[in-house]
Amino acid sequence: MSTNIMIPNKTAVQKLWDNIRIVKNAYDSWKFKSAGYREYGLYHSDLYNDDNAVVAEAVRRLPEHVYEARVHRMHRAMQLSRNKIILPESMWPKEDEPMQHYLEPYIKEVQKELAERAEWDKR
Amino acid sequence: MYIAKRGFAKLTDTAKAAAQAAASQSRSGSDRSPSSSSSSSPRSSSHSQHPHFGHEGHVLRVTRLPNDLLVATEDHASPLARICVAVKAGSRYEPAELPGLTHHLRGVASCATKQCSAFGLSRNLEQLGASFRASTTRDLMLYTLEVSRQNLKEAIKFLSYATTQQEFKAWEVHDAQDRLLVDLDILKIHPEVRLVELLHKAAYRDGLKNSLYAPRFTAGNYHGSMLTEFAKATFKTNRMAISGVGVSHDELLNYAQKYFKMDVGEKEHALTPWSAVTNIEPVDHRVHHINGGNIVSEPARYGGGEAYEETIDCLTYAAYVTEGPGLNEPRQLLALKLLQHVIGGSSKIKWGRGVSPLARAAASATNEPFAVNPVSFDHADSSLFGVAVVCNPKDARNVLRATIDILHGKEGVDQQRLEQAKNRLASAILMGHESGAELVQDMATQALINKQILTPEDAANMVGKISLEELIMAAKHALAGRATFAAVGNLAYCPRLDDVA
Numbered sequence: 001m002s003t004n005i006m007i008p009n010k011t012a013v014q015k016l017w018d019n020i021r022i023v024k025n026a027y028d029s030w031k032f033k034s035a036g037y038r039e040y041g042l043y044h045s046d047l048y049n050d051d052n053a054v055v056a057e058a059v060r061r062l063p064e065h066v067y068e069a070r071v072h073r074m075h076r077a078m079q080l081s082r083n084k085i086i087l088p089e090s091m092w093p094k095e096d097e098p099m100q101h102y103l104e105p106y107i108k109e110v111q112k113e114l115a116e117r118a119e120w121d122k123r
Numbered sequence: 124m125y126i127a128k129r130g131f132a133k134l135t136d137t138a139k140a141a142a143q144a145a146a147s148q149s150r151s152g153s154d155r156s157p158s159s160s161s162s163s164s165p166r167s168s169s170h171s172q173h174p175h176f177g178h179e180g181h182v183l184r185v186t187r188l189p190n191d192l193l194v195a196t197e198d199h200a201s202p203l204a205r206i207c208v209a210v211k212a213g214s215r216y217e218p219a220e221l222p223g224l225t226h227h228l229r230g231v232a233s234c235a236t237k238q239c240s241a242f243g244l245s246r247n248l249e250q251l252g253a254s255f256r257a258s259t260t261r262d263l264m265l266y267t268l269e270v271s272r273q274n275l276k277e278a279i280k281f282l283s284y285a286t287t288q289q290e291f292k293a294w295e296v297h298d299a300q301d302r303l304l305v306d307l308d309i310l311k312i313h314p315e316v317r318l319v320e321l322l323h324k325a326a327y328r329d330g331l332k333n334s335l336y337a338p339r340f341t342a343g344n345y346h347g348s349m350l351t352e353f354a355k356a357t358f359k360t361n362r363m364a365i366s367g368v369g370v371s372h373d374e375l376l377n378y379a380q381k382y383f384k385m386d387v388g389e390k391e392h393a394l395t396p397w398s399a400v401t402n403i404e405p406v407d408h409r410v411h412h413i414n415g416g417n418i419v420s421e422p423a424r425y426g427g428g429e430a431y432e433e434t435i436d437c438l439t440y441a442a443y444v445t446e447g448p449g450l451n452e453p454r455q456l457l458a459l460k461l462l463q464h465v466i467g468g469s470s471k472i473k474w475g476r477g478v479s480p481l482a483r484a485a486a487s488a489t490n491e492p493f494a495v496n497p498v499s500f501d502h503a504d505s506s507l508f509g510v511a512v513v514c515n516p517k518d519a520r521n522v523l524r525a526t527i528d529i530l531h532g533k534e535g536v537d538q539q540r541l542e543q544a545k546n547r548l549a550s551a552i553l554m555g556h557e558s559g560a561e562l563v564q565d566m567a568t569q570a571l572i573n574k575q576i577l578t579p580e581d582a583a584n585m586v587g588k589i590s591l592e593e594l595i596m597a598a599k600h601a602l603a604g605r606a607t608f609a610a611v612g613n614l615a616y617c618p619r620l621d622d623v624a
Contacts, residue, residue, distance in 0.1 A: 061294045113240055120246050 039086040040077035045103035058106035184372040191361035201369035209567035212264040212357035215330030223337020230299040232257035236284040283382035291347035300342040325430035326607040364570035368559040423505035427605030436612035444509030458597035463497035464544035484525040489518035516613040549583040
């Protein structure tokens with residue numbers, strides 16, 4: 001049962017980086033679970049505070065349905081916190097869900113635009 | 124993030140550049156063909172010291188690229204290069220359910236593109252000393268860039284981003300509603316513009332009835348995805364033309380092939396395209412599909428009719444028109460314009476009312492101030508030809524009757540008046556195109572609409588050849604059709620169409 005597929009052996013450096021990645025993923029996973037926001041049904045991006053001008057502008061740019069979902073989740077979390085209960089485990093958001101970081105691209109874009117303005121103002 | 128790496132040029136740099144350009148100028152001068160050098164040598168000798176002028180004189184050159192993009196240039200001895208990109212995305216191609224979409228498109232002309240942000244676009248153009256404006260006619264969307272010749276190389280990139288790689292971000296379209304509302308407020312104090320829009324609404328049955336201005340309820344209610352779909356359907360190279368005045372043909376061809384390709388893949392974005400970035404499912408039920416991605420071009424359908432807008436005003440603005448030939452029939456159209464100059468030219472003296480037949484007829488019908496003009500609104504395959512009147516409301520009926528009689532030929536026309544009108548029309552054409560800005564937009568318009576581009580000199584020559592019989596024939600043909608009547612302002616005493624026709 002010999003095959004023609006050649007799988008190259010990994011170098012020592014590659015193996016090292018693999019191990020670091022495993023450790024990092026485990027640490028990230030532990031961080032996510034212990035942070036405490038997923039029990040209230042919040043995403044990572046919901047934690048950004050609107051008081052910051054950059055975040056406020058990013059939130060303004062969200063599509064309507066995303067913004068409304070964000071507001072709904074925040075209201076639900078506030079209600080749960082007031083009543084000192086948490087959601088059932090089936091409703092907790094998953095770690096690998098892409099919606100966890102829905103605000104990141106908008107924040108990056110706003111930061112890019114501010115940096116561009118600052119760069120031009122320097123001249 | 125593109126930032127022009129150019130400050131103020133140092134004196135040594137310009138001197139070096141001037142020396143280099145002068146050297147290349149003398150080299151290229153020897154390569155010129157005999158015919159062009161004989162016609163342009165007097166000019167070139169006086170400009171040989173000038174570093175940036177390698178012009179060919181008033182020679183019109185047109186090329187159609189393999190992707191159906193038309194490029195037309197007239198290389199004048201001008202330090203300013205003017206480029207106009209015309210796209211068949213005027214108000215007649217708007218989808219019926221989305222009135223005013225092209226007004227929104229006009230408002231976001233300077234907004235984010237795939238390669239640079241709105242701020243970057245305006246700052247870079249400002250740094251290069253360029254001016255960029257977008258205007259819409261009923262047939263076309265015109266984007267004009269005016270920049271000095273040496274900066275054209277950098278500036279034309281931004282023109283291509285703004286015309287072929289628009290991004291239409293949802294929040295920018297939303298923010299542009301302020302500009303839209305300013306436009307609509309300006310419209311409130313210009314009843315004559317509202318009159319023209321009303322006239323088209325009454326006269327045409329299909330696309331041409333669409334107004335250039337959006338209805339107020341659309342402000343803030345149109346989504347970027349609608350604009351994206353519209354642009355995808357209309358901004359195609361077989362619907363575009365680039366014209367240049369003050370730039371050599373080879374140079375503009377080079378830019379057209381390099382930048383106006385319209386097939387920028389996702390990988391070539393400098394900024395991350397929004398479709399690739401966000402993992403969010405677009406839940407937008409407001410997106411309209413425009414005939415499956417293709418705009419169907421229908422010929423203009425003229426119907427005629429009446430339309431009125433009563434407002435609080437001390438004047439009546441009225442217009443009476445019939446259908447005439449479009450820009451695709453230049454000779455017939457010029458004959459009608461000649462008729463315009465026969466029955467009435469505008470007064471050349473300030474505050475004067477002129478001695479044209481129209482002015483005299485109106486003056487006999489009213490003692491109050493008035494303004495009477497022959498008008499012609501030209502589109503690709505149809506035009507509206509007639510008279511427009513502004514007068515005291517009480518005298519509206521008499522003034523309109525008198526001027527429409529003149530329009531229908533009450534005073535007649537003879538050879539002498541024809542010659543006078545020919546002179547007036549020829550000089551109006553030539554003087555109107557003295558500015559390169561008018562010329563470049565006209566060239567781009569004609570490139571898309573006609574099979575051939577008429578330069579102002581060609582048009583003036585054509586005018587000289589029109590005979591009296593041709594003029595009378597054209598007039599009879601145009602005035603035989605069903606009329607359209609529109610009025611704006613104080614309509615208390617305004618007659619209806621059957622009262623004046």
